[in-house]
Amino acid sequence: MKGFYKRGLLIDLSSQSYETFDIPEEILRRYSGGKGIATYYLMEFSNKGYDPLSPEAPFVVATGPAGGSRIWGNSRYGIYGKSPLTGLYGESYSGGIAPEAISRTGFDLIVIKGKMDKLSYLLINENDVEFISCEELKGKGTYWTEEYIEKRHKNIRAKALVIGPAGENLVKFSVVENDKWRSAGRCGMGAILGSKNLKALVFAGTKSRKWAHPEGIDRYSKQILQEFKDSPITENYRRFGTPMMVAVLNQFKAFPTRYWESGYREDWERISGETLINRFKPQIRSCKKCFIGCSKLTQIKEGKYRGIKIEGPEYETIFAFGGICLVKDLDEIAYLNNLCDDLGLDTISAGNIIGYLIKLSEQGRIDYRIKWGETERISDTLLKIARCEGIGEELSKGIKYLEKRFGVPSMHVKGMDPAGYDPRVFKGMALSYGISPRGACHLRTTFYKAEISGIIAPDEIKGKAEILIDWEDRLAFFDSLIICRFFRDIYSWEELQKIFTLLTGETEDIKAISKNIIQITREFNLRERLTREDDHPSVKFFEKTLEGAGITEHEYEQLLNDYYRLRGW
Secondary structure, three states, X not given: OOOOXXXXXXXXXXXXXXXXXXXXXXXXXXXXXXXXXXXHHHHHOOOOOOOXXXXXXXXXXXXXXXXXXXXXXXXXXXXXXXXXXXXOEEEEEEOOOXXXXXXXXXXXXXEEEOOOOOOEEEEEOOXXXXXEEOHHHOOOOHHHHHHHHHHHOHHHOOEEEEOOHHHHOOOOOEOEEEOOOEEEOOOOHXXXXXXXXXEEEEEOOOOXXXXXXXXHHXXXXXXXXHHHOOOHHHHHHXXXXXXXXXXXXXXXXXXXXXXXXXXXOOOHHHHOHHHHXXXXXXXXXXXXXXXXXXXXXXXXXXXXXXXXXXXXXXXXXXXXXXXXXXXXXXXXXXXXXXXXXXXXXXXXXXXXXXXXXXXXXXXXXXXXXXXXXXXXXXXHHXXXXXXXXXXXXXXXXXXXXXXXXXXXXXXXXXXXXXXXXXXXXXXXXXXXXXXXOOOOOOOOOXXXXXXXXXXXXXOXXXXXXXHHHHHHHHHHHHHHHXXXXXXXXXXXXXXXXXXXXXXXXXXXXXXXXXXXXXXXXXXXXXHOOOOHHHHOXXXXXXXXXXXXXXXXXXXXXXXXXXXXXXXXX
C-alpha cells in the first residue's frame, strides 16, 4: 500500500527514550492515515478513564498520505488526545509550512507519553529524537519561542509547533501554534504539552512518501488548478477570506451577538470582510500547496494599535470578540487576536468566556467589572487567564466549570463553546454541535454551508440528519488524508476516491473507511464514559434569540433520534 511510511514513533519523556514501530497494512486499510490511525493508536496507548494532563496521557501528531504530495490543500497536520476541556476525544488541525516538515520525518504518526523533569522541547528527525532543555523559554510567547527555536536549528530547515504561557499554565483552552499565526486551536491541546513540560515539538527530515501514481498526481493537480483557480469559490476566499461570513451570517440573523442574546449586530459593516479589505488592504497568503489563498496578512498602520501584524483576523475571531463581546472595530479585534496567538489561547473559547464574564458583571453576580466592547479590559482579562492569575484562574477552567460555579446558563456542548453559526437559526448546526465528538464544533460537518447554500432549509428537520451524516463522513475522510476543509466544494466523494487511488494504488471503499473512523472515535468517547446526554446541548441552546429564532428540545430530539438510527447507535 503506497503513500504511507508504515512507521510510527513512540517517545517516552520520563525515560528520555524512544522506539519506532511498524503500522500493519490492515490498520491502514481500515482507517487510512491522519485521524484514522491517530485515533486507533490513541486507543492502543491509553487506558480507560485516564487523566488528560497526567504523564500517561498520549499526545499524538499525525499527517496523512497526501502530505508532501502535489494534491492541493494537503499542507495540514493533526494533533489528537483526550481533551482537558471536555474530558473526551480531542482533535485539532493546522496548516502552513510546518506540516511538510512533520511529514519529512518519515513517520505517519508520533505518540508522546511521559513528562520531562524540566521545561524542554523535542527535536525529531527520521533517525533520532533529541530532548533539549529550554528553561530560558519559560513564560515566553509563541512568536518569540518559535523564532528562537527555528533560528537555532535553521541549518536543518526545522519547523516548530509551540505553546505559550497559557499552555504552560494548563489553561483548558490553550492552543498549539506554528508558522507564527497558525493555530491548532480547539480542545486545549496546548495544555497536554504543558503538562508534559514540553514547550515545543521541532521537526526536520529528508524523507518523502512514495505514491502509487506520481505522474497521475501531477496531471490531476494541474487539472484541478485549471478548473478551480479562477472559480467563484476560489475568488471569494481569495478576495475576502473567511471574514466574508460576517455579512452572510448577519443576513441570516445568525451572527451570535452580545453573548448569544441576538443573531444580528446593527453595525456589522464595521467588522466585515469588505471593511477589512478596504481599510487595511491585506496581502493574500496561502499554505503550501494551495491556490485558494484564504488567509489575509493584515498590518495595522495607524492609530493606537499601529504595528500589529497578523494573518487574520479570521471569521471565528471576529465573531468571538466582535459579536459575542461587541468589540467595535477590526483593529481592536486584530489586537486581541494577536494577543491570544502570542499567549496561546483559542480565540473562540476566549471570546465566549469573556462574553459570559461580561454578562456576569452586568448582572452584578461578580465583583469583577468589565463591559461590552471594553477592549483594554478584555486584553487585561486574557492576560489573567493565560497566567491563571486572580479571576483568570477560574476562567481558565472553561465554560462548563463557570456555568456550574455561577449558575447562569451558557452555550456549550460537552464543555466546549460553539463557533459563530447560531444553532437556533441553522438547526443542522445544532445537531452538528451536539454529535461532534470534541464538543460544539463546526468543522466536523461544516453543515452551515449546506444550510446557507439551500441544499436543505435551515429550519427543516425531516431528512436533515441523513444529509449531515454524508457531510460528516466525507470530512472525516478529509481528515484521514489530511486535506483542508476549504476544498470541500472541490473534492466530492468521487474526487476523493480518485485522490486515494492515485496516492495509494488501492481501490478500497473510502465511504467504509470514513464510517470506521467515525465509529472508532465514538468508541473512544464511550470508553471515556460518554452518554447520550452528552450529545445534548446546554439549555441555553433552546432559548430564543432577540429576533425570535429558536430550536425546541422536541425538534432537537427528532434530529438526534434520526442521527442515531442512521448510524445504528
